[in-house]
Amino acid sequence: MSRAQFGTVVAAVAAAVFATAFYWPLDDDLSRLVPKIGQMLDVQASQPAAERFLCEVAYVNDGDTLRCADGTRVRLHAVAAREVDETCSPGHPCPAATAASATTELRRLAANRTISCEPVSQSYNRVTAICWTSAEVEINCAMIRSGTTMVWEKFDRQRALCGSRDQRRIAFS
Structure with a gap:
């Protein structure tokens, strides 16, 4: 050959x-x-910063919703807080903490700051998102850790909060 x-x-x-x-x-x-x-391997796929949007927080509506200066309404993904009138909607998780305490905590974390948010879905003309402070603190997770809100398991299964499994164990225990 x-x-x-x-x-x-x-x-x-x-x-x-x-x-x-x-x-x-x-x-x-x-x-x-x-x-x-x-x-x-406990790999957590994080979205690149380019897929996030910046939100200059103009107003905190309640413990799980805020408004950006450009008018965008953001609902914190997989977070359940009491309504402003202290009720919980049927079929929604109902945290023991008051609506006022959740609103105060979200204001402490986000009011008058620029945060970055990763859109997850849409809900009632709001973007549902996971948001971070400028120090990369996950606001959704911080709200749950504060005890003023609860994780909404149904949505957490779609896109988990709190990064890794170890952070989730700490957050939800």
Whole structure:
């Protein structure tokens, strides 16, 4: 076999191996394993700062909602606080703390400051978001740790608060 023929055979085999690997169907067991590896390593995918938006907090409505100077209304993702009239809506988690204490805590963390927020969803013409102070303190988690609000499990399962599992254990214990 000449060198040219040998090179052609090697190239053909390499192309066949590449095509087989590239087009091979992903096994269901493997597709379930990949997320588990990340969980075992406790990898928390954080959004790049470019996907966040800045909010110059103009007003704190209550313990889980604020308004930015540009008019954007932000609802803290996966955080439940009492309504201003001290009630809890049916089907919503109901923290023991008062609405006034939650509002005071959110004002302490965010009022008259510029915070960065990562949008998660929309709710009643509000952006639901996870927000951070300029010192990168996660406001949603800080509100829960303060005891003035509760984690709303239904939404926390969609996009978890408090970064890592260790922070969650501390926050929710």
